[in-house]
Amino acid sequence: MPRSKTKQAPDAGHTHKAYQGIRRMLFHNEIVPGQKIAYRDLAERLGMSQTPVIQALKWLEFQGLVRHERHRGYYTEPVSIQEVEEIYDFREQIELALLPRTLARLDTGAIDRLAAALEAHLEASREIYLYDRLLRDMDFHLTLAALSGNRVQHQTLRLLFDLLYLKYGGNILFSTSMEKADTAHKELFDHIRDNHLEGAKSVLSRHIKSVKKHVLGGLERLMKEKDKAGF
Incomplete structure (x- = not known):
């Protein structure tokens, strides 16, 4: 048994490394929606054999980020306006549903955690680290959700962010107003700190709807430009 465990560990480690590497490429738009994935090239770029890369692509297929076509290989899923709209609608439902529990559990430690997440987001904005800013935006919302103590909905929200940012990150980045966010x-932090539930709900709902509108508008313009260019 010990020999078997020792043998399997490197494979699992390489697969995880490949998985994280491909996720980074998706997030930074190095692999774009609708693209055929040449896993041999990926293996070369990641400095490993093809086997862990293929295993990592299977993980990503399970998450809905890529698809496998028999005898043709792997492809990233194309842009879907409906999917983005559904993700934001589901996000809004989850985040609004968690707010009452968050405020009920609020204490000094929770306020400090949320304040730190807010400051990290604002620092990234001021320094114009665009991709870092996107991650800090996600961290702020996930921190707020985590304060509710509801692990299942927090994990579901994390999966939605994964799908949204890994598949559409590059497009979302340049469609969202920094100042409005x-x-x-x-404003949301102020309402939560003051334990003002209705104010927090109003700001959060308006914020998510506004971001959704910007992102959908940006994606629609992008798709029209691609159609005109014949892509």
Whole structure:
């Protein structure tokens, strides 16, 4: 048994490394929606054999980020306006549902955690680290959800962010107003700190709807431009 465990560990480690590497490429738009994935090239870029890369692609297929076509290989899923709209609608439902529990459990430690997440987001905005800003935005919302103590809905929200940012991250990044997001996060924090549930719900709902509108508008323009260019 010990020999078997020792033998399997490197394979699992390489697969995880490949998985994280491909996730980074998706997030930074190095692999774009609708693209055929040449796993041999991926293996070369990641400095490993093809086997862990293929295993990692299977994990990503399970998450809905890539698909496998028999005798043709792996492809990233194409852009879907309906999917993005559904993700934001589901996000809004989850985040609003968690707010009452978050405020009921609120204490000094929770406020400090949320304040730190807000400050990290604002710092990333000021320094114009665009991809870092996107991650800090996610961290702020996930921190707020985690404070509710509801693990299942928190994990579901994390999976939605994964799908949204890994598949559409590059497009979302340049479709969202930084100033509006900063203002909304600060207003939301103030309402939560003051334990004002209705105010927090109003700001959060308006914020998510506004971001959804910007993202959908950006994606629609992008798809029209691609159609005109014949892609």
